[in-house]
Amino acid sequence: EARLQQEKSTMFAWEHVRDHVDTCCIMISGDDITITPPFVPVRSLPYFNTGIRRVYLSATLSAPDAFARTFGCIPEEVIAPTTTAGECERLIVIPSRANLERDDIEMAKELIDRRKALVLVPTYSRATRWEDVVQPPPRKDVSRYVREFRDAPAADSVKLLLAARYDGVDLPGDTCRVMVIDDLPMGVGPLERYLWERLRLSAILRTAIASRVVQSFGRISRGMSDHGVVILTGERLVEWVLIPKNRGVLPVFLQKQISLGDAVSEQADSIQDLLSAAEQCLTRDDGWIAAYNDYLADAELENADVDTEHLTRLAKSEAKYGHLMWHREYKKAAKVLRATLDDAFALSDSTGAWHCLWLGAAYQMMGDGGSAQEMFLDAHATQRNIPAYPRENAQVSQAAVPAQIIAIDEQLNILADGSIVLPKGLDTDLAYLGGSGSPAQTEKSLRALGQYLGLNATRPDNEHGTGPDALWVADGQPVLCLEVKTGKDASSRYQKKEVGQLSDHVQWVKDHIGDTTIIPVFVGPVMPATDTSNPPSDFLVVGLEQFKQLGDRLKAALTDAVENALPTTLRDTLMTTFSKRDLIWPDCMNSMEKYTLRDLSVVRN
Incomplete structure (x- = not known):
């Protein structure tokens, strides 16, 4: 009835998954049904096959585990020249850290009221929090709205709001010096939202989120000669950047700027204090420049304390599993995920539970129902937001059971x-x-x-x-x-x-x-x-x-x-x-x- 093979919005995606629905994860919400592999079998695409030379170009995707999840492999050689790209002078304002009992978005609106400003939000639903100031452009007209915003005079107080667009938009110099990053820059796909919001897989998603955070900051900066103000709002985003383990995976320069911005924001007793700090940065005040340079010279870095080898091993295991399941080599897929199950639990219980679920799926496809049920039970017991597996012998008790x-x-x-x-x-x-x-x-x-x-x-x-x-x-x-x-x-x-x-x-x-x-x-x-x-x-x-x-x-x-x-x-x-x-x-x-x-x-x- 949905005419999946005829509607342009679904025909190409349906062609990919139509013969693999039984190996997919099916996400059901009040708005839609999404069918997607739990681990994208990217190596199944011909241009990602073994034996084909590839060159990957990226300014932000440096973590090997994030790379493995995206491309299904680890590059044999990495060329990473030293560069100052992204190391512009920034004041990071965190309104919720000020000594004010006010909503941080409302404070951010006051801070950008008389400024030309870019607002980034993760979803269109989040964009409704800003509808009294600016609304997102129609999806088919985003490029035109970006051009018009870029060409608007710096003195104008025009605003541009973009939903889930953390790359591909460059507004350096006077084209935009003030930006709001509202809420955590997560993907809009149901699977990734489920992993973050329900399973809370912070550890396994940390480097992917860090890449998006870095991409977000880069929208209005291009090098040491640039300067600007970035305002962070949203409880999830603020909490994420202030956790030492998370901040430790960000670039050194950005770590120091966040630390400085946190200190400046905590000292503010009024919205005027935050406005004054922003004004000093934007007008290149001598006192601000001196204080900024002194702080960054002496600021201590967070210890990332991230076992990159451990994370990469899990990412490669997921990629192999996705590829093998896609080609219906269930026994090999189960062996791959089973070999790293202890690693998954060592990283976090929720990660282990997620892997248990899909190891159970492989056992089920092999016809090993006993092992499958054992894995499904472990998955739900460890992480209650993974649904319980229905049992044929499930009882119906007349009494209310806690x-x-x-x-x-x-x-x-x-x-x-x-x-x-x-x-x-x-x-x-x-x-x-x-x-x-x-x-x-x-x-x-x-x-x-x-x-x-x-x-x-x-x-x-x-x-x-x-x-x-x-x-x-x-x-x-x-x-x-x-x-x-x-x-x-x-x-x-x-x-x-x-x-x-x-x-x-x-x-x-x-x-x-x-x-x-x-x-x-x-x-x-x-x-x-x-x-x-x-x-x-x-x-x-x-x-x-x-x-x-x-x-x-x-x-x-x-x-x-x-x-x-x-x-x-x-x-x-x-x-x-x-x-x-x-x-x-x-x-x-x-x-x-x-x-x-x-x-x-x-x-x-």
Whole structure:
């Protein structure tokens, strides 16, 4: 009925995927259905085949993992001449960092009110936030609008808004000296939006986003002789550029400018302060130039702390998998993704879950339903925003079943003969609750414990470079915010810096989860804080052994349930067993010995 092979907007894309729909990812939204390979099989195109010489030209796509995902290979030789392109003088203004209780977009509108300015947004829906100032040009007339904007006098206050156009537009010098980058420059495709907004694959998308950020800044600059003001708005963009791990993958020059802009914005007590700072940059004020040069000369760089080799290995694995699945070599595709599955989980749990899903797809196409279901269960259990795989023996219970019990049920494997088996990784995943592992290994086991308890358990700091070490979330229930300090010496204290770190992570949870009850916990030795720390009254300290005991009760309950339940009674049995063993969240916290950090400090004093 859609006439896909006749409509010009779909006929060419449909010709590519029509015989490969069963190997594709299908994204369904309220507006459309998108059929796309999960990993683009770019090497299937004849001009990307092995044996053909290719020269790639790019000013920004320098990260090897981003290159591998785009072109399916790594170049044998890279020629990267030293250049000052992009190193123009910039003042970066971040209105949300100023001491003002105002919407940052509204402040940005005031800052550009009397200036000729370019506004970049990631989507047309985001463009509606600017419709009282400027609207995006019709898609067929974008080039004409860009030319007219470029030719307009510098003194005019004309505005140009472009949606999802981060390259191909050059407005250097007096053609445009003021630009707003609103919100994170993500792709407009449903798959990439799903990976970012639902799976939160920050680690694997970091270099791709960095490339777009760099491209965005380059729209109004071309070299050292240029200068201008760039205004950053949108919570996701501001948060991304201020996270050290993210900023560390940006060019050195841009890192320093962001650091300077953050410092200038934080000192502003009024919109006039921001306007004055912008004016000094645009008029080449001597004081501004001196301060700018001094700051950039002394500014410290962020440590990128990015394992490029690890990321590139995963990117190459995805590219090979995409190519092999496209050619229906399912066994080889499964072998490729299986070989790097541990690497995927080492990068982040969400990345591992995404790879589990598509490894399961390869097994399914091979006819190995058991292995496929195991992978699908692992994918959903680890990342709840990957849909659960429907089971033929799924039961229908008349009683209302809590979401926690449903989530536990979806992690158990029901075999063809009706027997129920525990997750294969249960013991190994929880092994480091015994205290034998590093803090990172302990974080991994704490996340897994939350998962097997049926909660949405994540490791925000591992994935995003900020936030708690482990986070347990259940809809409508208190959220557990865990900071792992198992490496501390038993004779030391919780430092002021560590208390501040946990406070920062509590705020991160409020910003990302919303208005809910938060239980902040140090997991480590039971000891007081230093006299100068002043911990909030709700900060708790819980020894790791308490989580070990919780894990042991959990394993015993799961064992009882699978031994005594039938597929049709599994959820009811889980409910009864978990209630008897006091494992329903958040009641299971009541059985744990926990201490208020402030009370510990009072006792010590």
